[in-house]
Amino acid sequence: xxxxxxxxxxxxxxxxxxxxxxxxxxxxxxxxxxxxxxxxxxxxxxxxxxxxxxxxxxxxxxxxxxxxxxxxxxxxxxxxxxxxxxxxxxxxxxxxxxxxxxxxxxxxxxxxxxxxxxxxxxxxxxxxxxxxxxxxxxxxxxxxxxxxxxxxxxxxxxxxxxxxxxxxxxxxxxxxxxxxxxxxxxxxxxxxxxxxxxxxxxxxxxxxxxxxxxxxxxxxxxxxxxxxxxxxxxxxxxxxxxxxxxxxxxxxxxxxxxxxxxxxxxxxxxxxxxxxxxxxxxxxxxxxxxxxxxxxxxxxxxxxxxxxxxxxxxxxxxxxxxxxxxxxxxxxxxxxxxxxxxxxxxxxxxxxxxxxxxxxxxxxxxxxxxxxxxxxxxxxxxxxxxxxxxxx
Numbered sequence: 001x002x003x004x005x006x007x008x009x010x011x012x013x014x015x016x017x018x019x020x021x022x023x024x025x026x027x028x029x030x031x032x033x034x035x036x037x038x039x040x041x042x043x044x045x046x047x048x049x050x051x052x053x054x055x056x057x058x059x060x061x062x063x064x065x066x067x068x069x070x071x072x073x074x075x076x077x078x079x080x081x082x083x084x085x086x087x088x089x090x091x092x093x094x095x096x097x098x099x100x101x102x103x104x105x106x107x108x109x110x111x112x113x114x115x116x117x118x119x120x121x122x123x124x125x126x127x128x129x130x131x132x133x134x135x136x137x138x139x140x141x142x143x144x145x146x147x148x149x150x151x152x153x154x155x156x157x158x159x160x161x162x163x164x165x166x167x168x169x170x171x172x173x174x175x176x177x178x179x180x181x182x183x184x185x186x187x188x189x190x191x192x193x194x195x196x197x198x199x200x201x202x203x204x205x206x207x208x209x210x211x212x213x214x215x216x217x218x219x220x221x222x223x224x225x226x227x228x229x230x231x232x233x234x235x236x237x238x239x240x241x242x243x244x245x246x247x248x249x250x251x252x253x254x255x256x257x258x259x260x261x262x263x264x265x266x267x268x269x270x271x272x273x274x275x276x277x278x279x280x281x282x283x284x285x286x287x288x289x290x291x292x293x294x295x296x297x298x299x300x301x302x303x304x305x306x307x308x309x310x311x312x313x314x315x316x317x318x319x320x321x322x323x324x325x326x327x328x329x330x331x332x333x334x335x336x337x338x339x340x341x342x343x344x345x346x347x348x349x350x351x352x353x354x355x356x357x358x359x360x361x362x363x364x365x366x367x368x369x370x371x372x373x374x375x376x377x378x379x380x381x382x383x384x385x386x387x388x389x390x391x392x
Contacts, residue, residue, distance in 0.1 A: 002196075030067045037218045038369050039114055039122075040195075045092045048080040058113055058161075063194075068106030073101040076108050080374055081211070088127040088177050088213035095131075097209040102201035103255035104375070107153075111196025112346065113160065114217065118189040121222035121358050125181040126197055128152050129211040130172040131265075138172035149173050150208045153179050153198040158187050162195035165325075166354040169200070172210070182333045185222075185299065185356035203284035203372060208296065224299030232387045234365065235292060239272040239384065247274070250292045261288025266382070268309075273384040274310065278320075278369040280378035287323075287370030293390055294326075298360040302392040304336065305352040306367065309378035313346040319378040326355055344380070 041061045042048065043302040048062065056064045066076040075099040087093040096108045116122060130150035139146045155167030166184035195217055201211050215326060235250035236242070242265040248252040251274070253263040264275050276288055296302065308322060325336025336353045343349045357363065367383055 036218050039116075039219060040112055040215055041296075043070075043216045043313075044087075044090045044214050045080055045094055045212075046090050048092060048094070049090070050080050050082040051120060052077060052079045053110075054346065056288045061112065063109075063111055063113065066107040067109070072099055072101055072106065074191045075101075075278070076106065078110055088211075090128070090213075092276045093211050095209055095211055096197070096199040098199055098205075098207070099103035100205055100207045101300045101336075102205045102347065107198050107200050109196050109198040110212065110215075111194055111219075113192040113194045115192050116186040116189060116304045117219065118186050119221075120182055120219045121185055122156070123181060123183050123194055123218045124154070124156055124167070124216070125218070126154060126215040127177050127179050128154075128170075128197070129177045129213060131177055131209045132207075133172060133175035135175060141173040142320060147173060149202060149203055150210050152180065152210055153200050154182070154196075155198075156182075156184055156193050156195045158191070158193050159193045163188055163191075164336050164355075165253050166333065169334050173335070176205055176212075177211075182331065183358040184335070185358050187301070187354040187356055197286065213304075222299060222358070225297040227297045227300040227372070227390045229390060230392075232389050233294060238388045239274055242272060244273065247290070252292065252384060253288065253290050255286070255288040257283075257286040260286045260387070261387055263288065263290055265270050268382065268384075269355075271384065273309075273382045275380060275382040276367070276369045278374060278377075278379040281376050282371035282374070284370075284372040287368055289323075289366055289368040289373075290383065291327075291364050291366035294363050295361065296357045296363050296388075297390075298357055300356065302355050302357075303352065303387070303389050303391055304355055304365070305350050305385070305387045306383060307350050307385045308340075308342060308367075309348045309382045309384075310342045310344075310346065311382055312378060315344070317377070318375075319344050320369075320377070320381065321373040322365070322381055323370065324351060325353070325366065327364040327366060328357075329364060330359070330361060348384070350385075 053064045064078045068076050079095045081095050082092050150172045153169045155165050157165050255261050260279045262277050319342045322340045324340040325338045
């Protein structure tokens with residue numbers, strides 16, 4: 001489950017069709033429209049019974065999850081609404097609701113688990129509407145306390161909902177219907193992938209209801225480009241070129257909303273590493289990110305890894321969360337572990353994932369610490385030995 005939020009996602013999203021230059025799934029390779037197949041069962045919820053839906057098992061066509069404390073469980077709601085005036089199409093849609101009293105990771109989810117082919121690209125799409133939003137988004141709306149919003153989490157998770165992710169968190173600032181889309185490739189075709197929408201509490205929790213309709217997953221044929229490189233393609237993967245006091249290219253570091261997250265270059269066991277420090281009391285809106293850009297080939301499988309060490313380890317402390325993955329800036333979509341919960345040890349641990357780009361070109365390999373998800377605790381984490389290797 002994608003639980004914590006990447007604050008850099010708060011800008012309005014361009015439709016993927018516009019980025020591709022035509023109706024989906026036309027891609028940047030300039031190929032004409034290819035025949036697609038829609039894979040979701042009952043994608044417009046017309047077969048759902050009206051009223052509140054209970055939690056289901058993974059075998060259900062539409063899987064429903066209500067996750068939270070018993071005291072608010074009856075106010076974590078997934079309901080089927082039969083009202084043509086509220087539905088985006090047809091007679092029915094779903095309403096996802098959470099109360100103001102959410103604490104931490106309390107949310108509602110609806111999705112389906114599907115067996116997906118390895119040789120296709122998949123376009124996930126859904127229409128969402130925030131019922132409590134204004135008719136027009138505020139000028140300069142962003143994920144800050146100054147603007148009310150609803151947060152919709154729209155993802156696919158591999159390995160039967162236990163592996164890496166593809167998708168995004170999206171901030172809604174008005175009450176219009178919005179179509180959300182992202183493209184991904186299947187990294188683990190021997191297991192099902194959970195494609196889902198969640199309604200998460202805002203950084204400043206508020207009672208929130210979002211409508212969901214026309215939830216689809218389309219499969220299309222796609223080319224695989226040639227990758228002539230071998231071995232690790234990450235530049236300065238062990239930080240040997242970094243300098244005390246500042247981060248230099250090919251790496252970059254930036255803090256968001258202040259200096260509560262800092263980066264420093266040090267050494268451990270005679271080797272350089274970079275440490276990110278999250279100050280105690282850091283708010284949900286503040287973060288710091290270390291990254292570099294990689295040039296990747298469409299349809300090629302890459303094995304990505306990084307070593308991390310929880311420097312502020314305490315046996316009785318909750319494990320911190322590091323945002324970790326690879327980001328496609330043109331479509332504002334994340335891939336990888338995304339919210340990596342660290343092992344509860346004081347030593348180095350390697351964290352790995354596979355990525356098959358649905359787009360050729362520039363990608364951002366990143367790690368990030370933020371206040372959201374670390375609940376005001378001081379956290380120090382060191383990083384070393386980044387790798388991105390084309391699979392043989």
